[in-house]
Amino acid sequence: MTDTTKKQPTILETIYAQRAKDVEAAKSTAGTTPDDIAALLAMHLAPPLIPLVSRLKRNPSSNSASPSPSLMAEIKRASPSKGPIAMSTNAAAQALTYALSGASVISVLTEPTWFKGSLLDMRLARQAVDALPDRPAILRKEFILDEYQIAEARLHGADTVLLIVAMLPPERLTALYAYSLSLGMEPLVEVNNAREMELALALGAKVIGVNNRNLHDFQVDMGTTSRLVDMVKERDVILCALSGISSPKDVQVYKEQGVRAVLIGEALMRATDTSAFIRNLLQWPEPEPEKKQRTWVMVSGMKDAKQAKLLAEAGADLISLTFDSNSESNITLEEAAALSKEIRAQRSPSLSPATTPPLSPSPWLTAQKRNLQLTGVRPLLVGTFRSPTLPDILRTIAVAQLDLVQVDESVPDGWIPHIPVPVIRRFKIGNTAEVSRPGLHSFALVDLGVNGGNAVDLKKAAEVIQAGEAAKWPVPIILSGGLTTQNIREAFEVVAPWAVETSVEKGLAGDAHDFLAAVKGARQ
Numbered sequence: 001m002t003d004t005t006k007k008q009p010t011i012l013e014t015i016y017a018q019r020a021k022d023v024e025a026a027k028s029t030a031g032t033t034p035d036d037i038a039a040l041l042a043m044h045l046a047p048p049l050i051p052l053v054s055r056l057k058r059n060p061s062s063n064s065a066s067p068s069p070s071l072m073a074e075i076k077r078a079s080p081s082k083g084p085i086a087m088s089t090n091a092a093a094q095a096l097t098y099a100l101s102g103a104s105v106i107s108v109l110t111e112p113t114w115f116k117g118s119l120l121d122m123r124l125a126r127q128a129v130d131a132l133p134d135r136p137a138i139l140r141k142e143f144i145l146d147e148y149q150i151a152e153a154r155l156h157g158a159d160t161v162l163l164i165v166a167m168l169p170p171e172r173l174t175a176l177y178a179y180s181l182s183l184g185m186e187p188l189v190e191v192n193n194a195r196e197m198e199l200a201l202a203l204g205a206k207v208i209g210v211n212n213r214n215l216h217d218f219q220v221d222m223g224t225t226s227r228l229v230d231m232v233k234e235r236d237v238i239l240c241a242l243s244g245i246s247s248p249k250d251v252q253v254y255k256e257q258g259v260r261a262v263l264i265g266e267a268l269m270r271a272t273d274t275s276a277f278i279r280n281l282l283q284w285p286e287p288e289p290e291k292k293q294r295t296w297v298m299v300s301g302m303k304d305a306k307q308a309k310l311l312a313e314a315g316a317d318l319i320s321l322t323f324d325s326n327s328e329s330n331i332t333l334e335e336a337a338a339l340s341k342e343i344r345a346q347r348s349p350s351l352s353p354a355t356t357p358p359l360s361p362s363p364w365l366t367a368q369k370r371n372l373q374l375t376g377v378r379p380l381l382v383g384t385f386r387s388p389t390l391p392d393i394l395r396t397i398a399v400a401q402l403d404l405v406q407v408d409e410s411v412p413d414g415w416i417p418h419i420p421v422p423v424i425r426r427f428k429i430g431n432t433a434e435v436s437r438p439g440l441h442s443f444a445l446v447d448l449g450v451n452g453g454n455a456v457d458l459k460k461a462a463e464v465i466q467a468g469e470a471a472k473w474p475v476p477i478i479l480s481g482g483l484t485t486q487n488i489r490e491a492f493e494v495v496a497p498w499a500v501e502t503s504v505e506k507g508l509a510g511d512a513h514d515f516l517a518a519v520k521g522a523r524q
């Protein structure tokens with residue numbers, strides 16, 4: 001017979017009990033014991049952190065006169081209250097979409113039984129956004145009851161963790177809060193009523209989320225946040241509203257009350273056009289369309305400073321010196337140093353204050369291109385290497401004061417982080433799978449593999465660009481090989497590259513000048 005006097009556990013109590021068991025199992029598994037996790041943290045295997053508080057203060061509207069709240073966008077496949085929501089979600093792809101839509105935080109549910117999440121999801125979400133110039137913070141959204149889960153979170157790439165006041169005895173809450181801070185992570189402290197808010201404030205929490213959902217009975221009351229707003233007024237606290245938010249009206253009400261961030265799961269997971277949905281929900285401005293920039297020109301094989309100056313005056317943006325003893329264009333270190341000195345003395349960078357456009361979310365190569373364009377210094381000096389050693393590259397950069405280097409496939413990826421200037425990686429047209437890999441080379445040169453005059457397959461190069469960086473940004477490439485005064489207009493029409501490359505053959509600049517003139521004529 002069932003004992004009807006015995007109180008049924010709430011969902012929060014049930015999840016707590018299961019997570020306590022899960023933590024014990026993980027702690028007693030060889031390889032993931034607390035000592036193992038501590039050793040891995042001591043080896044600095046956890047990726048670098050970003051601070052939650054300052055990241056939460058930045059969003060696509062934060063420079064406007066009346067900024068809207070920031071977004072904590074949640075990856076939520078399922079939930080105890082709704083069951084399956086979006087089971088086929090790819091956490092990495094979803095994270096990238098959120099990041100490029102302007103989210104300040106990506107909240108990843110890592111609980112497997114009711115929410116169908118995992119630490120792997122969180123790790124992949126982190127990896128997917130890692131190379132973005134202003135990546136969102138990663139929140140481990142979990143039922144945290146033990147320091148072990150916080151250490152695990154940090155190791156797997158979290159910048160912050162959730163602490164639910166309703167679930168933790170006050171001394172546990174205090175200990176977990178302090179432990180999270182000791183690992184550099186300011187937690188998101190979740191409350192649901194005034195008593196819990198007092199506890200969170202007493203803790204000194206800087207980021208407090210009011211959950212509109214009562215985690216014991218699933219009831220969502222959108223007034224929960226509004227009722228607690230006054231308790232944080234005049235305090236150095238970022239107040240966030242969590243749960244049940246699905247319309248611009250919901251956000252507008254919170255904005256007027258001084259709520260600085262909203263955490264949204266289900267509504268985002270069900271949106272068909274996530275970016276448009278987010279912009280409308282938060283009333284963020286449309287991203288400014290990329291201003292059409294003139295196509296850049298790189299002139300390679302330069303050996304003569306006077307020639308370089310004339311070509312720069314004629315519009316060359318990048319002047320490349322070849323370091324390849326098998327090439328006729330090879331330049332010695334001494335010659336390169338002298339040429340570099342002359343070019344540097346002649347170039348006059350604009351000293352007027354930089355016009356810095358507002359930071360808008362964009363993927364890696366697009367951001368590198370934009371940053372280079374913003375330098376305003378022309379021409380930039382490139383060192384082009386064939387089969388170099390790393391010390392060769394480093395010494396040449398130092399002696400010839402190069403602004404960029406160009407390397408071919410012989411250079412291992414692992415060297416690139418050791419090269420102190422941006423790297424252009426040369427890809428042969430049939431072998432372009434890695435062109436848009438983020439976080440390594442800053443620029444991609446796609447070589448059509450044809451010498452001037454022969455027919456070039458422009459369609460293949462167009463496909464590389466259209467394959468898209470992070471799906472929808474055209475991949476900015478430097479198009480090289482077989483470009484002539486005759487086919488440059490067609491190359492612009494069919495491929496629309498960010499930059500094109502030509503070379504000075506046998507020290508004669510005539511062709512390059514003609515090429516630059518043809519580029520000028522062909523630019524739309």
Ligand SMILES: O=C(O)c1ccccc1NCC(=O)[C@H](O)[C@H](O)COP(=O)(O)O
Pocket residue numbers: 011012074076079080081082211213215218242243244245263264265266267
């Ligand atoms: O969402 C649930 O059903 C739930 C049940 C029990 C404990 C926690 C639960 N959700 C966690 C959350 O706090 C939400 O995922 C989060 O605030 C986003 O809410 P929503 O925008 O309503 O998906």
